[in-house]
Amino acid sequence: MTIPEIDTPETGITPGGTSGAFRDVLSKDHARRGKPPLHFVDMTPAQRIEKAAELGLPKFRVKQLANHYFGHFDVNAAEFTDFPAAKRDEAAAAFFPQLITEVTRQVADESTTIKTLWKKLFDGSLIESVLMRYPTRATLCISSQVGCGMGCPFCATGKLGLTRNMSTGEIVEQVRVAAKMMRDGEVAGGEGRLSNIVFMGMGEPMGNYNSVLSAVRQISAMPPEGFGISARNITVSTVGVVPGIKKLTAEGIPVRLAVSLHAPSDELRDELVPMNKRFNTTQVLDAAHDYWLASKRRVSIEYALMRGINDQAEHAQLLAKRLNHYGDDWAHVNPIPLNPIEGSKWTASKPEDEKQFLEILHRASITATLRDTRGQDIDGACGQLAAKER
Incomplete structure (x- = not known):
């Protein structure tokens, strides 16, 4: 599998450093396709x-x-x-040119989870967002790219490949619509407020760094400069694009960093996350720990549990050892039951293995919470709905 080039001159960083040219995942061919209307x-x-x-x-x-x-x-x-x-x-x-229009809406979890498939009017491409209401918060998972070029084999979005980066307007419009839905009581539970944003939808946020950061600033600024959603309630995820993590560290914005690790060793992670061949687990964890040192915000370690692949006792033990190496209570592990893709060999762990994995982390004094899985009775995995529409 070919790892996408990472080259975007305007972000001003290079792999392995904090100056020079940080190459974006978006290829030159995609860049020549034009841009959506200026919003x-x-x-x-x-x-x-x-x-x-x-x-x-x-x-x-x-x-x-x-x-x-x-x-x-x-x-x-x-x-x-x-x-x-x-x-x-x-x-x-x-x-206010219309940038996205709703194609399909799926509802789950007694109407507290709403997954929307959007079509971009600029080029007809498809992206997804998911609005999830909990007793004390409402979280929106948004996309930052059309598809994804990271190529993780267990991910539905990865199978779509990368079409292009999204504009700031296309990103922020997902937030505006969801905030309006909450205010107008369109989600079960009555009128409410959108409180949390996670960049965990389609795409690698660090591959579209400028637009993502512009969106973060406007989502978190107070009206009339933004929506007034606290930066502390915004999570930016990455599979481990180290230059992007370093640049985010330098920004000084108190967002939460989430690293999709999925494996405790380079051998296994090379198979699950191809970007690991560019930036290995040591580089990724070092950069993530530096983010904690600079921000004092605990880093989320995302870990999709896959049956017989990365969910056994030895995996949990090695993960705990790797995280404890830094000597700080700096990371919060989120083991995530995999939402399987239809026809895929990658499937969810057994409940007993999930429980054992969590217990091993806790015994090693690692803060860990088994992630609540939403949308299991719909096309809940990111990219599934877009793939089906294609």
Whole structure:
């Protein structure tokens, strides 16, 4: 299997360092396919004012648009009563082009889990998001790329391959729609508030670093600059793109870092996570531990349990040894029962093996919680719905 190149000059870091060119997973062929329409959240403040001037609008109108978008989750300019009626349609077209449209919605867990398949109007590509309501929070899992180029064999999204990076607008629109759904009581449990965002949907967030960071900043900023969802309630995941972890560390934003480890040794992880051949487990864990040292935010170690592959006692023991090597209570392990892909050899662990795995970690003083699995009665695994639609 060929590991995708990682080359994006604008991110300014190189594999193994924090300066130079960090090569993005998106290939040059994909980059030449063009970009989706520029959305309000893709623009800098200066660009917004310039665009408003082109429409003959003073700059205070930009703040009104920001209040509607971030404060009220609203893009229907026809109903902006505080906006000049003659300019509403023009403003909507210029600032709020429709980037995604719902194709399919699946509901599970007594209507507290909603998985949506979105079509990008720009090129017809498909992405997914999942809104999950819990007793004390509402979490949205969002996508950052169309497909994924990491090639993990047990992952439905990995089987789709990478089509392209998503724009900041396409990422943030997933959040706006979900926040509106919660506010309007469209999720079981009545009216509520979207409180948590996880970049664990389709794609490798570090492969689309600039757009992801722009989205994080706008999701976490207070209205009218953003949605006001605390950065501490935002999780950015990675399979272990070390330069991206280092760059995120330098940002100083208190998001939670999640590392999809899935194996405690290089031999096994080379098979499960091809990116390990570029950045091995030692490099990944070192970078993750450095993130904890800088942020004092415990790193989440994501570990999909697969029957007979990585879920035995020796795997748990080695994982505990690797994490305890650093001598800090710096990581929280999330063993995840695998949501199997139809027809795949990769399947979920036996309950007794899950229990044993967790007990071994606890005895080694590793903080670990078996992840609650949502959407088992629908196409719950990331990428399944998009693959079926294809």
